Amino acid sequence: MAEAPQERVLIYDRIDANKRITLVIMAGFVLLAAGVFVSIGVIVSYYAGTPESELVGVSIRVGVVAAIIATGIGIMMYFMAPAAVLTIAGAHEVTKEDEPELYRIVENLSIGSGLPMPQVWVVEDGAPNAFATGRSPDQAHVAATRGLLNKLEKRELEAVMAHEMSHIGNLDIRLMTIVAVVVGIVALIADLMLRFTWYGAGARRSNRSKGGGGIGLIILIIAIVFLLISPIIAGIMRMALSRQREYLADSSGALLCRNPAALADALEKIAKDPDPLESANKATAHLYIAEPLQGHESFTNKLFSTHPSVEERVRLLRAM
Amino acid sequence: MTAIIILAVLIGIIVLGVFIIAGMYNGLVRSRNRVKEAWSGIDVQLRRRASLIPNLVETVRGYAEHERETFEEVTKARSQLENANGAADNAVANNMLTGALRHLFAVAEAYPELQAADNFRELQRELSDIEEKIAFARQFFNANVLSYNNRIQTVPNNILAGMFNFVDEEFFETDDEGRAEVKVDFSGAAVGD
Numbered sequence: 001m002a003e004a005p006q007e008r009v010l011i012y013d014r015i016d017a018n019k020r021i022t023l024v025i026m027a028g029f030v031l032l033a034a035g036v037f038v039s040i041g042v043i044v045s046y047y048a049g050t051p052e053s054e055l056v057g058v059s060i061r062v063g064v065v066a067a068i069i070a071t072g073i074g075i076m077m078y079f080m081a082p083a084a085v086l087t088i089a090g091a092h093e094v095t096k097e098d099e100p101e102l103y104r105i106v107e108n109l110s111i112g113s114g115l116p117m118p119q120v121w122v123v124e125d126g127a128p129n130a131f132a133t134g135r136s137p138d139q140a141h142v143a144a145t146r147g148l149l150n151k152l153e154k155r156e157l158e159a160v161m162a163h164e165m166s167h168i169g170n171l172d173i174r175l176m177t178i179v180a181v182v183v184g185i186v187a188l189i190a191d192l193m194l195r196f197t198w199y200g201a202g203a204r205r206s207n208r209s210k211g212g213g214g215i216g217l218i219i220l221i222i223a224i225v226f227l228l229i230s231p232i233i234a235g236i237m238r239m240a241l242s243r244q245r246e247y248l249a250d251s252s253g254a255l256l257c258r259n260p261a262a263l264a265d266a267l268e269k270i271a272k273d274p275d276p277l278e279s280a281n282k283a284t285a286h287l288y289i290a291e292p293l294q295g296h297e298s299f300t301n302k303l304f305s306t307h308p309s310v311e312e313r314v315r316l317l318r319a320m
Numbered sequence: 321m322t323a324i325i326i327l328a329v330l331i332g333i334i335v336l337g338v339f340i341i342a343g344m345y346n347g348l349v350r351s352r353n354r355v356k357e358a359w360s361g362i363d364v365q366l367r368r369r370a371s372l373i374p375n376l377v378e379t380v381r382g383y384a385e386h387e388r389e390t391f392e393e394v395t396k397a398r399s400q401l402e403n404a405n406g407a408a409d410n411a412v413a414n415n416m417l418t419g420a421l422r423h424l425f426a427v428a429e430a431y432p433e434l435q436a437a438d439n440f441r442e443l444q445r446e447l448s449d450i451e452e453k454i455a456f457a458r459q460f461f462n463a464n465v466l467s468y469n470n471r472i473q474t475v476p477n478n479i480l481a482g483m484f485n486f487v488d489e490e491f492f493e494t495d496d497e498g499r500a501e502v503k504v505d506f507s508g509a510a511v512g513d
Contacts, residue, residue: 104449111361112456114464258459 025175025241029182029234036186036230037063037070039223040193046220047197055216070185077181082133082141082173085287089131090279091121091143098122102144105158109165113256118142118168127277128152128270131287132164132173140168147275152266159263160270163253163289170252172245176286179238187231197224242286243308250313254320264317271310344477348486351468355489358461359407362492365454366401366414369447373398373417376443380424383434390427394420407461407490414454415494421447458492465489 041059050058096103103120110117121143128147134140142164148157167173254260270290280292291307377391397417404413428434469488472481
């Protein structure tokens with residue numbers, strides 16, 4: 001008997017859903033960024049000794065200038081990010097001749113998902129792991145470590161690559177690239193401004209005569225506190241988003257390779273492997289299929305964890 | 321005054337209706353185009369497969385000259401695939417070719433020199449790769465067909481689909497009975513030598 005095709009969510013519908021979620025999260029990041037720029041305006045104008053009557057106008061002007069500069073840097077970072085990620089990971093591109101099995105698997109999955117063929121990369125590292133990056137499905141990259149190729153069976157490798165292809169299909173690669181850039185810029189700005197405040201405080205004391213009074217000081221303190229916590233807020237938002245995308249990539253990856261059990265097996269193998277991934281750091285950890293930096297379990301660790309626990313993911317996959 | 325308001329409301333409703341219908345129509349067209357695009361994914365692999373057949377037959381003939389019936393079966397299946405029209409027709413022809421190829425490879429087992437030939441092994445690898453790719457392309461195609469068929473059969477799209485002649489697309493189905501038959505052939509060939 002011919003097997004009946006199974007109703008499944010098509011890639012197009014998932015992309016639509018992803019676009020909506022992206023919009024909401026982006027709105028959150030825009031609000032956060034606006035707060036950051038206003039804070040910059042407040043701090044700069046306060047230390048420039050602006051009279052209280054002009055404080056609002058000067059703050060806004062300084063904030064807008066800072067926003068324009070930050071957007072420019074952000075766009076540059078966005079275009080450089082995928083190449084930077086591959087370089088940091090120490091990946092090298094492979095052809096069909098170099099790695100026929102991996103290449104064919106990716107080829108098959110790109111046919112099965114209707115996505116263009118991504119560039120295939122290998123990281124020479126014994127720890128089994130994989131990631132996807134890029135700005136769009138047309139310019140996407142998937143990378144597997146040598147450990148993944150050596151330690152996994154073919155069906156498991158196929159499942160892992162299906163998970164990575166799903167990150168491409170769901171447009172997670174673009175989403176997470178943008179988010180990483182925004183988080184990076186917020187952290188950079190907060191750091192710069194806090195140093196400036198520290199340094200500026202000295203200059204301010206010698207300028208006291210022009211000064212603002214009590215309200216100005218309160219606003220200043222609010223701005224500084226906001227800048228202090230903004231990288232943390234951005235980080236939490238990013239991790240929450242990343243975990244959501246992992247669940248989705250698991251389920252759509254399982255659908256793509258038609259083998260949830262293989263993905264569950266692969267995740268268990270990856271989690272149990274004792275080799276640490278040398279080339280992963282905090283900036284790239286969220287890209288991998290399983291958390292490469294395994295630390296102790298604590299509340300903050302959970303809050304900042306880029307991935308849901310492997311046990312939970314395996315449980316969901318086995319229930320499929 | 322009230323007449324103008326009523327008229328304006330009516331025109332508003334009509335304009336809104338036209339926009340909604342245009343949106344639905346465009347959705348149907350997009351959905352149908354996706355089916356076509358998904359089909360090209362299968363078609364590419366079927367062509368790749370067909371293009372390897374003459375080479376394969378020649379290679380096998382060099383070692384196993386008197387297996388004429390098997391060659392004929394493969395060649396016939398190939399030409400049938402090339403003349404096939406539509407997904408269902410192509411699926412039938414493709415299943416036939418799959419069966420014929422399995423038969424050929426089963427027969428080839430009896431010729432150790434053929435098994436050892438680089439050319440033959442390369443063709444075998446390539447064909448099994450294509451077979452996997454056809455399976456993936458089929459999965460994507462059938463998912464698109466299902467989504468499209470569901471769309472044009474459900475309210476309210478079915479009304480529009482009827483008006484503008486959107487018809488059900490065929491699935492590309494593998495034939496498991498055909499596969500079972502080939503398994504019998506395989507054991508027969510093994511006994512035969």
